[in-house]
Amino acid sequence: MPISVPTLNPNDPLPEGVDAAGPVSAPARSLWSDGFRRLRKNRAAVVSGIFILFICLMAAFADVVAPYSFETQNIDEMLQGPSAKHWFGTDSLGRDLLSRVIYGARMSMSVGVLTAIVSLLIGGIYGAISGWVGGRVDAAMMRAIDILQAVPELLLLILVMVVFNSVDVFESPELKALTGIFLALSIVGWVGLARIVRGQVMQVKQSLYVEAAQALGAKGRVVLFRHIFPNILGPIIVVLTFQIPSNVLFESFLSFIGLGLQPPFSSWGVLCNDGWKAKTDPHLIIFPGLALYLTMLAFNLLGDGLRDAFDPKMKNR
Amino acid sequence: MSLSHQQYALIGRVLAWGLAALLAVAIGLDLADYEIPGALRLALVGWGFAAVSFAIIRQNMLAYVTKRLVEAALVVWVIATLTFLLLRFIPGGPFDTEKALPPEVKANIEAKYGLNDPLTKQYADFIVGAVQGDLGESYKYIGRSVSDIIGESLPVSAQLGFYSMLLAFAIGIPLGVFAASKHNTWLDTGAMFAAISGVALPSFVIGPLLVTVFSFGVPFAFLHGTLPPALWESSVYYVLPVLTLGMRPAAIIARLTRSSVLEVIQSDFVRTAKAKGVAHLTLLYKHVLKNSLIPVLTISGPLVAGILSGSFVIEIIFAIPGMGKHLVQSVTNRDYPLILGVTLVYAVLLVIANLIVDILYTVVDPRIKLT
Numbered sequence: 001m002p003i004s005v006p007t008l009n010p011n012d013p014l015p016e017g018v019d020a021a022g023p024v025s026a027p028a029r030s031l032w033s034d035g036f037r038r039l040r041k042n043r044a045a046v047v048s049g050i051f052i053l054f055i056c057l058m059a060a061f062a063d064v065v066a067p068y069s070f071e072t073q074n075i076d077e078m079l080q081g082p083s084a085k086h087w088f089g090t091d092s093l094g095r096d097l098l099s100r101v102i103y104g105a106r107m108s109m110s111v112g113v114l115t116a117i118v119s120l121l122i123g124g125i126y127g128a129i130s131g132w133v134g135g136r137v138d139a140a141m142m143r144a145i146d147i148l149q150a151v152p153e154l155l156l157l158i159l160v161m162v163v164f165n166s167v168d169v170f171e172s173p174e175l176k177a178l179t180g181i182f183l184a185l186s187i188v189g190w191v192g193l194a195r196i197v198r199g200q201v202m203q204v205k206q207s208l209y210v211e212a213a214q215a216l217g218a219k220g221r222v223v224l225f226r227h228i229f230p231n232i233l234g235p236i237i238v239v240l241t242f243q244i245p246s247n248v249l250f251e252s253f254l255s256f257i258g259l260g261l262q263p264p265f266s267s268w269g270v271l272c273n274d275g276w277k278a279k280t281d282p283h284l285i286i287f288p289g290l291a292l293y294l295t296m297l298a299f300n301l302l303g304d305g306l307r308d309a310f311d312p313k314m315k316n317r
Numbered sequence: 318m319s320l321s322h323q324q325y326a327l328i329g330r331v332l333a334w335g336l337a338a339l340l341a342v343a344i345g346l347d348l349a350d351y352e353i354p355g356a357l358r359l360a361l362v363g364w365g366f367a368a369v370s371f372a373i374i375r376q377n378m379l380a381y382v383t384k385r386l387v388e389a390a391l392v393v394w395v396i397a398t399l400t401f402l403l404l405r406f407i408p409g410g411p412f413d414t415e416k417a418l419p420p421e422v423k424a425n426i427e428a429k430y431g432l433n434d435p436l437t438k439q440y441a442d443f444i445v446g447a448v449q450g451d452l453g454e455s456y457k458y459i460g461r462s463v464s465d466i467i468g469e470s471l472p473v474s475a476q477l478g479f480y481s482m483l484l485a486f487a488i489g490i491p492l493g494v495f496a497a498s499k500h501n502t503w504l505d506t507g508a509m510f511a512a513i514s515g516v517a518l519p520s521f522v523i524g525p526l527l528v529t530v531f532s533f534g535v536p537f538a539f540l541h542g543t544l545p546p547a548l549w550e551s552s553v554y555y556v557l558p559v560l561t562l563g564m565r566p567a568a569i570i571a572r573l574t575r576s577s578v579l580e581v582i583q584s585d586f587v588r589t590a591k592a593k594g595v596a597h598l599t600l601l602y603k604h605v606l607k608n609s610l611i612p613v614l615t616i617s618g619p620l621v622a623g624i625l626s627g628s629f630v631i632e633i634i635f636a637i638p639g640m641g642k643h644l645v646q647s648v649t650n651r652d653y654p655l656i657l658g659v660t661l662v663y664a665v666l667l668v669i670a671n672l673i674v675d676i677l678y679t680v681v682d683p684r685i686k687l688t
Contacts, residue, residue, distance in 0.1 A: 146392070147392055147395050147396070151396050151399070151664070153626060154626040154629055155626075155644065155660055155663065158644070158645065158648050159400070159403055159648065162407065162648050162649065163403065163406075163407050245517075249519055252519060252521070253519070253521065253630060256521045256630065257629070257630065257633060257645055259645075259649075269521075272519075272521050272522055272525070273521075275525060276521065276524075276525040276634065279525075279528070279529065279533060280529065280533050280535055282526070282529045282535055282536070285522060285525050285526060285529070286526070288522075289518075289519075289522035289523075289526065292519060292522060293514070293517050293518050293519075293522065296516070296517035296518070296519070297513065297514065297517040300513055300516060300517055301513065
């Protein structure tokens with residue numbers, strides 16, 4: 001008599017009390033939700049994230065939030081200290097400093113974020129090709145980067161700015177300065193990102209799941225985007241978080257030495273330059289400096305938190 | 318000639334301590350506002366060269382260093398060429414003024430500086446000159462050679478950079494060790510918050526603030542005039558610029574030292590030393606710190622680069638007659654020979670600093686073999 005074997009059909013409902021994952025199970029969590037749980041426990045990182053969001057919103061809605069215009073001068077109210085009317089005081093032309101700091105956030109943050117994204121695109125593609133193709137192509141591409149990195153960053157920045165300043169493309173001086181900064185920072189910034197992306201791609205390329213996907217016949221494009229890209233996203237986000245403040249700083253630096261934006265336009269670098277020239281009116285440097293400092297601090301703390309949460313191997317580095 | 322291991326170690330120690338002693342004397346003289354005698358300068362350079370050569374030979378790195386030097390020369394050449402080309406392709410020339418010069422005058426000036434020669438000849442002249450140490454004549458400082466200008470301003474920048482680096486190590490390393498030894502207490506948190514603030518505070522904010530407080534006496538009137546706000550004439554003038562420039566690297570070194578020490582503290586040899594009853598401070602500074610310095614050394618290369626570029630802004634803020642000022646000004650002035658000269662000097666300094674750091678690795682950690 002043949003023994004009847006119950007056939008299991010994957011579409012059948014499971015018998016009651018049987019769990020597909022076995023007797024001991026926890027709700028499945030992806031790497032990402034795990035990372036977010038770790039991030040939420042880091043109080044400094046959370047506060048920093050909220051602060052950055054606040055600055056970004058302030059920058060985006062500067063014309064709504066700012067109590068005054070950033071360029072209207074008022075000769076009757078020059079160089080006043082902080083007061084109820086002007087929270088941060090006024091500058092040497094009677095312009096409201098709070099409004100100038102808020103509009104400055106718009107310039108500084110947009111330069112910081114946009115250039116970081118552009119650098120990431122250039123660096124990411126360059127690094128991914130270099131790491132993925134490997135061999136001689138990789139060696140040649142990395143040599144080119146070595147040479148670029150040997151040029152002092154600031155020198156490169158200044159040279160690009162000067163080249164750009166001598167080309168008349170734009171009518172508006174504001175747009176011209178912004179585009180120049182944008183270009184200079186993107187040219188300088190992508191190099192480091194390319195190196196990191198290359199390293200990550202090379203590391204992940206050798207992992208077993210990539211080998212398995214290739215053995216199953218996955219095409220190069222599929223492997224790159226479905227398997228490699230999601231796995232290197234964590235470290236890249238971390239690097240991006242550190243790239244943004246460094247770009248904000250470079251923008252401020254360029255504007256400070258007079259190669260970037262110029263007054264009456266406002267960026268934190270322009271304001272710091274004003275404050276430095278004012279010498280004996282410390283509120284002119286304290287408030288823009290504070291804005292810059294807190295933003296840098298927030299990005300650094302958030303970056304540390306993100307790194308600990310999404311890239312645990314890098315912890316304590 | 319074959320020496321025993323102990324003899325080699327002894328020579329190494331004599332060279333290292335001798336260099337440190339010479340440096341200390343030179344620093345002492347400089348801070349007391351005495352001119353450093355030429356003989357001492359010569360001795361320092363000679364001794365330093367001897368120490369580095371000894372390290373290279375001892376670690377069998379002659380082939381490696383030669384290879385690196387060739388590479389470095391190549392990098393410097395590429396930078397020089399790129400800068401040269403970039404400058405020639407900027408629209409407009411160095412002698413375009415608001416009011417157009419009479420064409421004859423302009424032609425004469427351009428002929429004097431060889432700007433009418435074909436590009437290839439200009440390039441060849443520049444490279445041949447640079448190899449011989451002749452960087453041409455400045456366009457704006459009329460009648461002065463670029464080598465002269467650099468020879469005058471480089472020592473000032475070097476002083477600024479050297480003291481800032483010294484300050485960075487002097488603050489950063491003890492702070493890092495201290496934070497690590499108080500791991501997970503509020504002291505640790507406080508020290509690390511100070512360090513992260515040092516990274517987050519840009520020099521063009523902290524510099525002017527220090528000037529306001531210590532030179533202008535705002536808001537504390539009794540501090541008025543404590544420290545001079547600008548120039549570079551005696552050692553009092555060093556304080557504010559060096560503090561401003563050294564803060565960031567000090568913060569980076571402190572963070573790195575802390576994490577490195579925390580890692581070493583967990584190793585077996587530290588536990589053994591502790592079990593043997595080694596005193597706490599001896600343990601911390603002799604056993605732990607020595608072994609945690611390698612990552613700190615690794616970052617020194619990039620830090621030197623950071624100091625070099627950081628000095629631009631410091632020299633502007635404090636009106637220091639160094640090379641950074643010339644870089645920014647020469648670029649806006651279109652003073653081609655000066656731009657090229659300053660760029661070359663920066664590139665050479667950077668490359669040499671990185672090479673020396675790499676050689677120092679092998680001294681600190683003989684397990685590292687560079688080939």
